Amino acid sequence: MKPIRKRRLIFIGLILFAVTLATTAIVYGVQQNVSYLFLPSQVLAGKAKTLQSFRLGGMVQKGSILRHAHSLKVDFVVTDGDATLPVQYTGILPDLFRANQAVIATGHMQGKRFIATEVLAKHDATYMPPSLREAMAKAHLKNHVNVANAGGAK
Amino acid sequence: MNAFKTWFHKLGSPPFFYEFAGYLRPWLWVGTVVFAIAGLIGGLIIAPPDYQQGDAYRIIFIHVPSAWMSLFIYGVMAISGLIAVVWRMKLAEIIAMESAPIGAAFTFITLITGSLWGKPMWGTYWTWDARLTSELVLLFIYLGIIGLYHAFENERQGARAASFLIIVGVVNLPIVHYSVVWWNTLHQGTTVRIFAPSSISLSMLWPILAMMIATKLYYGVSLLGRARIAVLERERGKDWVRQIVMEGTKDA
Numbered sequence: 162m163k164p165i166r167k168r169r170l171i172f173i174g175l176i177l178f179a180v181t182l183a184t185t186a187i188v189y190g191v192q193q194n195v196s197y198l199f200l201p202s203q204v205l206a207g208k209a210k211t212l213q214s215f216r217l218g219g220m221v222q223k224g225s226i227l228r229h230a231h232s233l234k235v236d237f238v239v240t241d242g243d244a245t246l247p248v249q250y251t252g253i254l255p256d257l258f259r260a261n262q263a264v265i266a267t268g269h270m271q272g273k274r275f276i277a278t279e280v281l282a283k284h285d286a287t288y289m290p291p292s293l294r295e296a297m298a299k300a301h302l303k304n305h306v307n308v309a310n311a312g313g314a315k
Numbered sequence: 316m317n318a319f320k321t322w323f324h325k326l327g328s329p330p331f332f333y334e335f336a337g338y339l340r341p342w343l344w345v346g347t348v349v350f351a352i353a354g355l356i357g358g359l360i361i362a363p364p365d366y367q368q369g370d371a372y373r374i375i376f377i378h379v380p381s382a383w384m385s386l387f388i389y390g391v392m393a394i395s396g397l398i399a400v401v402w403r404m405k406l407a408e409i410i411a412m413e414s415a416p417i418g419a420a421f422t423f424i425t426l427i428t429g430s431l432w433g434k435p436m437w438g439t440y441w442t443w444d445a446r447l448t449s450e451l452v453l454l455f456i457y458l459g460i461i462g463l464y465h466a467f468e469n470e471r472q473g474a475r476a477a478s479f480l481i482i483v484g485v486v487n488l489p490i491v492h493y494s495v496v497w498w499n500t501l502h503q504g505t506t507v508r509i510f511a512p513s514s515i516s517l518s519m520l521w522p523i524l525a526m527m528i529a530t531k532l533y534y535g536v537s538l539l540g541r542a543r544i545a546v547l548e549r550e551r552g553k554d555w556v557r558q559i560v561m562e563g564t565k566d567a
Contacts, residue, residue, distance in 0.1 A: 166401050166402060169400060169401045170401050173397065173400060173401065173482060176482070176483065177482060177483075177485070180483050180486050181486055184486040184490070188490065188497065192497060192498065197444055197445070197498060197499045197500065197501075198499050218499065253438075254438065255435065255436055255437055255438030256368065256371070256435050256436050257367060257368070257436050257437070258438075265501055279438070279439070280438060281437045281438045281439055281442065281501055282436065282437055282438060283437070283501055283503065284367075284368075284436060284437070284503040285503065286503035286504050286505065286506045286514055287506070287514040287515070288365050288372060288375070288506065288514070288515040288516060288519050289365065289366055289515070289516045289519075290363030290364065290365070290366065290516060290518065290519075291363070291364065291365075291366040292363070293366070293516060294366035
């Protein structure tokens, strides 16, 4: 390799190294300090206390969805396995919102209840036809496997 | 090996590349059309609806292949950009620069289709989570590369400066790819995996793979077409270009 090309290659290598180092530091720092969402257990531990409004993430507890008659008001409970938090929301819920689905709610605490101004549903990255879903559910039932019934609440 | 090496060196010469790309393009077109038709019929008609999303999930047959292309094209640009900066190869500059608008287009399609799917499913068109934000940054990097290239009077100088930007921007690629792992994002994790079973039914997977091949081939078609024109423009003073232009006017 000609010396000038070698020099250019080394130069670029050094720049790439520096940029990668800087980015890693930023990514690491952001990961430590910026939280996209808080889990119910974190909220109850007071981690989100300083924030006026924050995002709450977790699963919708099965059987906790309560729709009020004559309004768009919905009550449900978000759980992370360790702790639960009641949530109230008024508005149209996304299609993927149902029991045992991961949701991200934005809002604030009012007493012991989380008042959401926006509720987003997270997709679980599984795709399958409904027939397969039913067949799987049947097989699980036969083998006494307790599956999270994602298709439960409509 | 030696024959390949000579062929590769020959490919670097503009007249040979111009001719070779001209031969290759129709075949790539045929492949693109065949795979795109197979993928679209498979995805939009044959594949069953999803158990949770019904028919709305069908946007993945456009969204996912486009998202892969937005990263893949950047990877191609990074390699040719490196060759352009270190070895000053004219053709590598052309490949890198002519890929940028195609990559930007795929990134744009990814963002738009994702946003249209996000409204009914997630409940929002846009959220500043790590995956969405880093993909948007990727679009801005693409636009920055295109802008920087055209800001120079001299094409070769512009291409080298933009290639530099490409190389620095490479750090964004792992961020886009691993964002769903590193952070809590609204965007779901990886469905189609190479080293582990994919969490998608086969009847839905194969149309995605067909679309993936179709988009790759389309990139080839588009890139070679753009590169041929760019080669002619850059070599406008040369004899071989004059010959081609003269032949063209004779035919007309």
